[in-house]
Amino acid sequence: MKSFVQIQSLNEHVGAEVALRGWIRTIRSSGKIRFVELRDGTGICQCIVEAGEPEAFAALEGCGQESSVVLAGTVREELRSPGGVELAVSAAEVLHAGEDFPIARKEHGIEFLMQHRHLWLRSPRQTAILKIRHRIIQAAREFFDQQGFTLIDTPIFQPGAAEGAGTLFEVDYFGNPAFLAQTGQLYLETAAMALGKVYCFGPTFRAEKSKTRRHLTEFWMIEPEVAFYELKDLEGLSEAFICHLVQAVLTHNRAELEVLERDCGALEAVRMPFPRMTYSEAVEMLHDAGLHEKLESELAGEQERYEQLLKDIEALESQLGGSMKAWKREKLSKELQALREQAGDLQRWLQNQPGHIADAKGFRWGDDFGGDEETILSRQFDRPLIVTEYPREVKAFYMKRNEADPRTVLNLDVLAPEGYGEIIGGSQREDSLEVLLARMAEEGMDPGPYEWYLDLRRYGSVPHGGFGLGIERTVSWICGLKHIRETIPFPRMMGRMSP
Ligand code: 4AD
Ligand code: MG
Numbered sequence: 152m153k154s155f156v157q158i159q160s161l162n163e164h165v166g167a168e169v170a171l172r173g174w175i176r177t178i179r180s181s182g183k184i185r186f187v188e189l190r191d192g193t194g195i196c197q198c199i200v201e202a203g204e205p206e207a208f209a210a211l212e213g214c215g216q217e218s219s220v221v222l223a224g225t226v227r228e229e230l231r232s233p234g235g236v237e238l239a240v241s242a243a244e245v246l247h248a249g250e251d252f253p254i255a256r257k258e259h260g261i262e263f264l265m266q267h268r269h270l271w272l273r274s275p276r277q278t279a280i281l282k283i284r285h286r287i288i289q290a291a292r293e294f295f296d297q298q299g300f301t302l303i304d305t306p307i308f309q310p311g312a313a314e315g316a317g318t319l320f321e322v323d324y325f326g327n328p329a330f331l332a333q334t335g336q337l338y339l340e341t342a343a344m345a346l347g348k349v350y351c352f353g354p355t356f357r358a359e360k361s362k363t364r365r366h367l368t369e370f371w372m373i374e375p376e377v378a379f380y381e382l383k384d385l386e387g388l389s390e391a392f393i394c395h396l397v398q399a400v401l402t403h404n405r406a407e408l409e410v411l412e413r414d415c416g417a418l419e420a421v422r423m424p425f426p427r428m429t430y431s432e433a434v435e436m437l438h439d440a441g442l443h444e445k446l447e448s449e450l451a452g453e454q455e456r457y458e459q460l461l462k463d464i465e466a467l468e469s470q471l472g473g474s475m476k477a478w479k480r481e482k483l484s485k486e487l488q489a490l491r492e493q494a495g496d497l498q499r500w501l502q503n504q505p506g507h508i509a510d511a512k513g514f515r516w517g518d519d520f521g522g523d524e525e526t527i528l529s530r531q532f533d534r535p536l537i538v539t540e541y542p543r544e545v546k547a548f549y550m551k552r553n554e555a556d557p558r559t560v561l562n563l564d565v566l567a568p569e570g571y572g573e574i575i576g577g578s579q580r581e582d583s584l585e586v587l588l589a590r591m592a593e594e595g596m597d598p599g600p601y602e603w604y605l606d607l608r609r610y611g612s613v614p615h616g617g618f619g620l621g622i623e624r625t626v627s628w629i630c631g632l633k634h635i636r637e638t639i640p641f642p643r644m645m646g647r648m649s650p
Pocket of ligand 1: 372618619
């Protein structure tokens with residue numbers, strides 16, 4: 152009887168006979184030895200098959216990448232191998248011999264990878280991201296569960312808009328229009344009046360007609376809502392929450408962060424308290440001559456770095472023109488590929504940055520921050536930035552009017568550092584029926600479909616508020632990704648609905 156073990160716990164079995172089940176990541180034969188890199192979802196293990204085990208050796212003949220196999224043998228220490236152990240194989244069984252796996256080890260373009268997303272998920276990078284996504288979701292639920300919040304499931308078919316009519320997905324609901332949820336918030340508010348502290352967690356939908364690295368049309372949002380909470384309370388809750396997520400990943404997912412080559416120092420810097428400023432202060436910052444000087448000198452520095460990169464690329468290219476061993480060529484080609492990618496990114500940044508600086512200088516009070524402003528603001532801090540009290544015209548109808556400056560509302564956006572931008576949006580809610588009705592009229596909203604929501608302001612209205620954190624934006628930031636499309640198993644974006 153074989154005793155199956157998982158690769159992640161293989162180092163507990165040194166000297167023992169075990170069997171592994173998984174998929175072949177790579178296989179290469181050199182004379183009388185086959186080297187198999189086996190993956191099973193928990194890790195990667197080097198397996199050595201010697202010709203001295205003729206049956207096992209022959210069984211693997213012709214097996215390609217992603218063939219599924221059972222390999223049995225003895226676990227032995229091997230410090231150079233991932234995990235510090237390897238398997239000396241004595242028996243091999245091929246479950247299914249895969250042929251011509253479409254995603255080879257060579258580089259593929261993003262379009263090809265997205266079309267093969269169902270297979271791309273098997274790569275070490277993608278599994279690392281999926282594990283961190285799982286950790287973030289687990290930690291998010293744990294945070295609210297530990298603080299006495301009750302989970303409330305809010306509906307996905309909804310009768311109206313909550314975050315503006317412009318991004319609604321309409322569906323046919325037995326002959327009547329219904330809309331896919333943009334947020335669970337309005338329903339969550341009703342539950343907060345029943346239970347005090349509640350949260351919802353589910354998929355949300357926005358018909359975003361923008362193809363950016365931050366927008367999905369289907370994304371997951373976790374939203375707390377608390378009776379008697381005011382803006383200050385929400386600021387404190389959001390920073391404690393974000394710190395909890397980052398700590399969970401740092402504690403449990405070092406290996407995955409390493410696969411992603413994530414700079415962990417940047418994550419370790421995420422500690423309370425977070426810097427806070429009002430929208431008006433943020434606008435002042437965008438107009439500040441000192442900031443412009445800093446941005447200009449950063450630009451000059453990056454221009455120099457770009458030129459150096461081009462020189463390094465040229466040097467590598469000429470080196471590769473000469474003759475060398477195959478392994479060396481492969482290593483240098485990889486380095487070259489990485490440098491080219493860096494140079495491409497930097498070139499795009501250098502092209503766009505002067506425009507962003509100009510936008511910052513010309514930014515007008517009253518406009519909403521776009522990705523560019525958020526990037527500039529959030530790059531000035533080593534931890535997330537809380538921005539409060541935006542102009543009410545650019546924010547949702549339910550946000551509470553700021554009595555101290557009625558042009559603004561009592562809201563908060565939390566911007567992730569390193570240029571990632573908004574990951575949390577929230578507010579204190581308008582709790583006065585009169586003010587809310589007036590605001591809805593201003594927006595041209597028919598109060599009819601919202602009568603149930605307005606009832607909260609008729610029966611025991613209290614101050615309350617909450618926020619929503621986008622899981623994918625958070626995964627993108629914590630993993631240090633360039634684009635949101637890799638943060639969710641099957642991304643839905645404008646122009647992408649399959650697989
Ligand atoms: O700022 P938003 O629109 O806020 C709300 O929906 C509120 N009802 C939440 C609340 O107060 N309960 O969205 C909240 C967060 C954003 O900060 C962002 O992280 C994410 O949801 N988000 C998106 N993520 C990916 N793609 C999109 N198109 C997103 N739109 C918002
Ligand atoms: Mg927002």
